[in-house]
Amino acid sequence: MQDDPFKPPLAEPGNTPRRSASDDLDAKLEAEIEAALGDMALEDMIEMAERPRPSEGDRPRAKTGTVVGIHGEDVMIEFGPKSQGVCPRSEFDDPPTIGERYEFIINRFDEKEGLLFLSRRGAFRKAQWESLAVGQAVEARCTGTNKGGLEMEIAKHHAFMPAGQVDLRHIDDLSVFVGEKMPCEIIELDRRRGRIILSRRRMMAVERADQREKLLDELKVGDQRSAQIKSIKPYGAFADIGGIDGLIHISDISHERLKDPSERVTEGDRVQVQVLKIDLSGDSPKISLGMKQCMADPYHAHAASISEGDTVSGRVTRIMPFGAFVELAPGVEGLVHISQLAEGRVSSVSSVVKPDEVITVKVLDVDAKTRRISLSLLALKKQQESEAVRPDDPAMRKLKAKFSDELKGGIG
DSSP states (O other), X not given: OOOOTTSOOOOOTTOOOOOOHHHHHHHHHHXXXXXXXXXXXXXXXXXXXXXXXXXXXXXXXXXXXXXXXXETTEEEEEEETTEEEXXXXXXXXXXXXXXXXXXXXXXXXXXXXXXXXXXXXXXXXXXXXXXXXXXXXXXXXXXXXXXXXXXXXXXXXXXXXXXXXXXXXXXXXXXXXXXXXXXXXXXXXXXXXXXXXXXXXXXXXXXXXXXXXXXXXXXXXXXXXXXXXXXXXXXXXXXXXXXXXXXXXXXXXXXXXXXXXXXXXXXXXXXXXXXXXXXXXXXSOEEEEESGGGSOOHHHHXXXXXXXXXXXEEEEEEEETTEEEEEEETTEEEEEEGGGSSSSOOSOGGGTOOTTOEEEEEEEEEETTTTEXXXXXXXXXHHHHHHOOOTTOHHHHHHHHHHHHHXXXXXX
């Protein structure tokens, strides 16, 4: 009988199966997972599995632990019977006491010591030179600027913050930070050379991720929120609503027709917006916002005063192959169809009217439901011609004389 090719060979008597490198790696992985999870319940693990996976470079989630001991500059933390960690005492704004609970970030696991090395979420204080470490959250002061970024001071030592680490977005004028104290993270430390590199961007990214997660949980279509304009594109403006950027399309910035979003908004403006759409189907959420939805519609205020037969003036805003749009009031436009521009066949709209030209037209129709107003240059011209009096017209003088003579005798 042939051996089953899919059955692993039996170990010979007296021989112990050799452990492969992959076995050792699995053992290390299991130890790290056990230390990280500690006494976490099965429900908690399922909840974590169902959460969206963080993108590469995101910080680990915070975990709450209890202070169980203080040894010199080390604070011992326990997350469960089989999960302990250590956090520098300098990470605490106030001296911790045994039994207090705090949130911590797990920076790494030391397999040799069987300890998690921790840092406090959002904790920073004026650090001492001896206690500085890479990954530590500290408060530093900006003393000046140079071509590459900000000159900083921390623990009475000079430090540097590259321009790309100052903010989540590009800052044109870094001088606005001079003299300010700011929370930042140590991303490089060389005591021998006295070299310290700081990042404010990383601290902001962690805070923004927290705000983003909370906001997505409560955000609904129709919500109105305060937003800050972050960048302007030809097709619209991106605005931060508190951890998430949304797009305000150019058509939703104002009731008036805009050629460019910069006609109404500039970077840094605080505006009121309404959430129009939330799309969570992709890797990152897409939020559509509207500004004009938070404003009174000028159409209802101005269009009510425009009626069929009126003579009105307005500015030509757009030339189209089928006609010209005319702005009669802010947010109120009418269309002069190409057939209503002049008598006979008009080959080109621009041969009769030009963009930004102010023209006087007659109102042919007003449809409040569709917000359409039909205008005519031709009808106005015909009306003016019919109303014109020609004093040199012999036929007109003869008619006037005839009726004038008949009326002289009066009645009786």
